Amino acid sequence: MSNEKHSSIECYLEEHRALRAEIISHQETMRNFTILYVTALGSIGGVALSIDAFSRILLMIPLLSVVLGSVVYLHGIRVSQLGLYIRDKLSPSARNITQDDTVMDWGNYVRQKEEERGKIRSWFSITGIYIIVFFLPSVLALIFSGPEALHSHSNWIISIWGLGAVFTIILPAIFMRERKYWFGGKETDVQNH
Numbered sequence: 001m002s003n004e005k006h007s008s009i010e011c012y013l014e015e016h017r018a019l020r021a022e023i024i025s026h027q028e029t030m031r032n033f034t035i036l037y038v039t040a041l042g043s044i045g046g047v048a049l050s051i052d053a054f055s056r057i058l059l060m061i062p063l064l065s066v067v068l069g070s071v072v073y074l075h076g077i078r079v080s081q082l083g084l085y086i087r088d089k090l091s092p093s094a095r096n097i098t099q100d101d102t103v104m105d106w107g108n109y110v111r112q113k114e115e116e117r118g119k120i121r122s123w124f125s126i127t128g129i130y131i132i133v134f135f136l137p138s139v140l141a142l143i144f145s146g147p148e149a150l151h152s153h154s155n156w157i158i159s160i161w162g163l164g165a166v167f168t169i170i171l172p173a174i175f176m177r178e179r180k181y182w183f184g185g186k187e188t189d190v191q192n193h
Contacts, residue, residue: 005097012094016086016104023082026075033075034133037068041137055145056157062138062164066171069134073171087111131172138168 041061048057091104142165149161 008097009094012090012097012104016090016094019082019086019090023079026079026082030072030075030079033068033071037064037072038133040064040068055148058141058145059149059157059160059164061141062168063160065134065138066164066167069130069171072134073130135168135172138164142168 041064044057044060044064048054051057086104087108091108095101095103095105142161145161149157152158
């Protein structure tokens, strides 16, 4: 192998290491914010059950869901974009230089396995986790706090309940609009965002 090819391969490997480190950093942030959210849910639930202002405390959950859910979601999008870049740009270039189809082939291997599994299972695993962790608690909090909030004579309680309801609807809608990143996307998806 010539020095020029060797140098090019080293550049690709170094870029791959840097992108991998960035992916790991985003995944750790996602995990930490999810743990923070689940801990906050437990704390809010514990306080709500122990005081008379049960429904007013529950109004915090939809707002917390949208804030922390958005952080996790945005980091997830970035992880997917980085993965798409590695799979669609970096890996093919490295394989082209080495003339070896097995170089940086992890993305193709994973994609093949997902296709064997089926898109529905892949879609449900990602969406299901998001719905269970961020969407469902928000909906339940709105349901349980709704009667008292809507019959309240306090405009701020009604406003907070309404804001929580709007956010609970908007966040999954945005998630579904951008879901191509959670399915492996196409090369153009990386360029468009």
